[in-house]
Amino acid sequence: MISLRNRFKKSLWREWTFKTELQYSYYQIISVFQVLIKLGLKKMYGINTNQELEIFNKNLMSKVKVSNADYYQIIRSKKLSCQYSHIQYNHLSGQNYIGLDCDYDVFELLEEKNVNPNLVVKNHDNNKAHLFFRLSSFVGTTPNAKIKPQKALRLLTHSLNNYLETDKAFNGVQAKNPLYKGFDIFSFSNDSYDFDELFECIPDEQIFVNKPEVSTQDDKEIIHVGNGERNVYLFDTVRFQSYKVKHKHKDFNSFYDEIERIYNDLNAMLSEPMDFKECQHSIKSIATWTWFKFEGDGKNRGVLDLAVNGHNLSLQDKQVIGATYSNQLQRETTQNALQATFNELVSQCIKPTQKAVSLSSGKSLKTVKRYWSKLEK
Structure with missing residues (x-):
């Protein structure tokens, strides 16, 4: 299992191309990030983050629902969607992504859990973030689509929420927009996920569907x-x-x-x-x-x-x-x-x-x- 420290080392190596091997501790690396945040620099760290952002943009519908801090939803073209902080990241007819809402320190989550999100979209002023796992195959979620993949997707989404202790009330309609310049963007994988790959990361006792909130x-x-x-x-x-x-x-x-x-x-x-x-x-x-x-x-x-x-x-x-x-x-x-x-x-x-x-x-x-x-x- 690759530790968060090593993953950040790999990120920094690719972003800043240091000529010598990094010797920074996890806390030193976080301090570097905090300095960059104060400088107001655009941050795109991780394993080929730009490539993952291109895939994200390609997977968007031609017109999507977007919103800003007030969460008032409007419809805009894909080209203009980068101007808004929140975005409808899945299609109306199905899903390319599992999106999760981490309401606590995302670095702590990644350090403790053996998961590698394709995209992590973090707030500037704290470490709360939205996580995106890209699926290998599009899963239709309409009544005309096959029901078994929908059941598996629902179970997987709930199980990831259980294991990662992310917000179960997050409805997945909109999430933090990784194309928006106001967030810190990380990537820890450029490989899409099959259901089995993600299920293998989750302990058996965490694999269940939660009762819906009423x-x-x-x-x-x-x-x-x-x-x-x-x-x-x-x-x-x-x-x-x-x-x-x-x-x-x-x-x-x-x-x-x-x-x-x-x-x-x-x-x-x-x-x-x-x-x-x-x-x-x-x-x-x-x-x-x-x-x-x-x-x-x-x-x-x-x-x-x-x-x-x-x-x-x-x-x-x-x-x-x-x-x-x-x-x-x-x-x-x-x-x-x-x-x-x-x-x-x-x-x-x-x-x-x-x-x-x-x-x-x-x-x-x-x-x-x-x-x-x-x-x-």
């Missing part, structure tokens, strides 16, 4: 979730509800209407609700899959109806068929019970490991392992 305004509950995770939050929450209400309906149309109502009611509670048209795809997907494929709450008694359809069968044949069906039903019941437990753990923001599912369901760990590959994750 506030009250005019006697109405407001749910605060990150801008890039609204779709996956709505999808998972409503999907779990759909499993519980399916057995109450006799036909698909009435079931669809209830799922639509649940989805729209929950969406209306978000601090930044999604557009009505965006919701329709997820509503249809949840209702269709649950109605035609999920059997967790169904009743299977008498489904073979052998008293009528098997009137030409002998008693022994009926017993064999019945036993075969019972064994199949038992397997399905076990799988459904494990699936329900898995879903419940996820809904409670608990990491659904095999051990956790075993303890919560009362099934043996051996049974859980046998059915694990069949569970929908």
